[in-house]
Amino acid sequence: MAVRAFDSGTLQANLRGELIQPGDPGYDAARKVYNGMIDKRPALIARCADVADVIMAVNFGRENGLLVSIRGGGHNAGGLGICDGGLVIDLSRIHYTHVDPQAGTVRVGGGCTWADVDHATHAFGLAVPCGFISTTGVGGLTLGGGMGHLTRQCGLTIDNLLSADVVLADGSYVTANAQQHADLFWAVRGGGGNFGVVTSFEFKAHPIHTVYSGPMFWELDKAPAVMSWYREFIAQAPENITGFFAFLVVPPAPPFPEYLHKKNMCGIVWCYTGPLKQAEATFNPTRRNLPPALDLVGPLPHPALQTMFDPLYPPGLQWYWKADFVNELSDEAIRLHIKHGSQLPTMHSTMHLYPINGAAHRVGKHETAWSYRDATWAEVIVGVDPDPANKRRIIEWARSYWNDLHPYSAGGAYVNFMMDEGEARVKASYRDNYERLAAIKRTYDPKNFFRVNQNIQPA
Ligand SMILES: Cc1cc2nc3c(=O)[nH]c(=O)nc-3n(C[C@H](O)[C@H](O)[C@H](O)COP(=O)(O)OP(=O)(O)OC[C@H]3O[C@@H](n4cnc5c(N)ncnc54)[C@H](O)[C@@H]3O)c2cc1C
Numbered sequence: 001m002a003v004r005a006f007d008s009g010t011l012q013a014n015l016r017g018e019l020i021q022p023g024d025p026g027y028d029a030a031r032k033v034y035n036g037m038i039d040k041r042p043a044l045i046a047r048c049a050d051v052a053d054v055i056m057a058v059n060f061g062r063e064n065g066l067l068v069s070i071r072g073g074g075h076n077a078g079g080l081g082i083c084d085g086g087l088v089i090d091l092s093r094i095h096y097t098h099v100d101p102q103a104g105t106v107r108v109g110g111g112c113t114w115a116d117v118d119h120a121t122h123a124f125g126l127a128v129p130c131g132f133i134s135t136t137g138v139g140g141l142t143l144g145g146g147m148g149h150l151t152r153q154c155g156l157t158i159d160n161l162l163s164a165d166v167v168l169a170d171g172s173y174v175t176a177n178a179q180q181h182a183d184l185f186w187a188v189r190g191g192g193g194n195f196g197v198v199t200s201f202e203f204k205a206h207p208i209h210t211v212y213s214g215p216m217f218w219e220l221d222k223a224p225a226v227m228s229w230y231r232e233f234i235a236q237a238p239e240n241i242t243g244f245f246a247f248l249v250v251p252p253a254p255p256f257p258e259y260l261h262k263k264n265m266c267g268i269v270w271c272y273t274g275p276l277k278q279a280e281a282t283f284n285p286t287r288r289n290l291p292p293a294l295d296l297v298g299p300l301p302h303p304a305l306q307t308m309f310d311p312l313y314p315p316g317l318q319w320y321w322k323a324d325f326v327n328e329l330s331d332e333a334i335r336l337h338i339k340h341g342s343q344l345p346t347m348h349s350t351m352h353l354y355p356i357n358g359a360a361h362r363v364g365k366h367e368t369a370w371s372y373r374d375a376t377w378a379e380v381i382v383g384v385d386p387d388p389a390n391k392r393r394i395i396e397w398a399r400s401y402w403n404d405l406h407p408y409s410a411g412g413a414y415v416n417f418m419m420d421e422g423e424a425r426v427k428a429s430y431r432d433n434y435e436r437l438a439a440i441k442r443t444y445d446p447k448n449f450f451r452v453n454q455n456i457q458p459a
Contacts, residue, residue: 015056016048022043033076034075034315036388040084051165058169062171067087069088071089073111073136073138073140075136075137075140076140078418078420095109097116097121101124105203106205107200107201108203113137114137114306118307122301127150127208130157139193142157143188145190146416149242150273151355152356152357153239153242160204160205162204166184167197189369196444208302212276212283212299213269214305215269216267217265217266217293220264222266225290226245226268228331228334239359240272242358245267245268245353247341248266265293265294313384319382321381321382321398322399323402324406332408333405336408345393346383349384354377370433371429378413378414380414423455434456435459438456439459445458
């Protein structure tokens with residue numbers, strides 16, 4: 001697509017939102033994304049205020065041959081919400097929520113973060129399954145699949161998506177759900193931002209208010225016992241229990257006791273949604289058999305759990321991501337995990353194993369675009385640090401960890417945990433759903449207009 005000289009005046013004059021360009025006072029703030037490693041300079045940032053603005057921006061981008069990216073919460077690992085030299089369709093101003101407590105549903109603007117949704121639904125004693133950090137965008141997380149504390153009980157975020165309003169590459173506007181544009185609805189449940197700009201999502205919400213949750217930490221010499229126990233436990237645990245396993249460095253701040261500060265440990269972050277009066281009885285056997293060095297598990301409002309890690313991971317840190325899906329944790333895989341997990345290069349670096357069995361397994365692998373319904377965990381290895389001088393260290397650690405563990409993985413990875421790893425890796429993530437995705441891409445975006453993403457080439 002040839003880029004022509006363009007006149008941004010018509011777009012500027014007609015947008016209800018703002019058009020931000022190089023040299024404007026807000027330009028540097030507007031082009032920043034969550035990952036401090038990403039430094040891209042778009043030609044135009046259209047901060048859209050409504051659907052009409054989005055349609056106008058899509059038409060302007062297409063008519064002027066511009067590279068276009070879609071920005072939701074700006075959290076994407078590889079910075080796929082922005083682009084160099086092109087037009088960013090920034091949805092952050094489209095952040096309304098509307099809860100229907102009778103129907104148990106919530107309608108959410110395409111630029112919301114999960115903090116917006118948790119805030120709105122919690123007032124009605126409801127929750128939508130989402131991720132582990134509340135500042136993440138609803139858009140990117142949902143379209144890639146969405147996993148978090150409620151996955152084992154309520155499924156992936158896409159399993160709770162009822163409908164999406166989408167602006168397509170030709171500027172037309174459609175609703176995709178089980179009845180209308182069912183092929184598009186299938187594709188957006190896992191296929192990322194490949195098919196259009198989603199201006200509104202409608203989700204099923206669940207009656208979840210207070211959960212019994214929080215972290216348990218163990219000393220590293222307990223890691224072999226904890227990991228071996230965990231792999232058996234989570235495979236058959238009641239679905240109202242989720243616990244993700246982590247190697248971590250204890251942050252040097254309350255509520256963590258000083259004697260554990262900066263210690264490399266292993267941990268499980270639990271979330272139990274069953275009756276609170278049964279919670280102690282549910283967790284006491286674990287406490288007895290594997291006494292943790294730190295136990296902060298207790299009753300918490302759901303939004304408090306969702307924001308627990310936000311202060312630890314503010315925007316602007318350097319992040320390097322590697323990921324895989326995992327079916328089984330062999331003894332040798334555990335040994336390798338402990339080898340790398342006990343050498344975290346910086347305080348923020350970590351490895352998480354997110355369980356994706358339970359309710360997420362009851363959806364067939366061809367029912368949505370999200371293929372790995374048979375995997376037990378999504379593994380993510382992240383080298384993280386505030387200081388760009390440590391970039392090499394965190395990258396080398398994450399790569400070497402991943403290289404050792406990849407042979408024990410299921411092959412592909414969760415697209416939302418990947419940086420730019422090329423077409424083969426995208427195909428590995430969708431497996432035999434890729435061909436159908438490519439055919440649907442041909443129908444809705446034959447020229448690959450939306451290509452700043454984990455790209456699916458039109459068939
Ligand atoms: C600290 C952190 C924690 C995370 N934890 C989890 C987790 O617990 N569970 C989980 O599943 N994922 C998690 N993720 C990964 C997250 O899902 C992805 O980074 C996701 O891309 C973020 O979405 P966003 O809207 O914030 O991103 P953006 O960077 O704004 O957008 C990313 C891509 O999503 C697409 N997109 C975004 N919004 C729209 C829209 N409205 N319409 C069409 N396309 C759109 C675009 O293609 C864009 O390229 C986490 C990420 C971070 C940084």
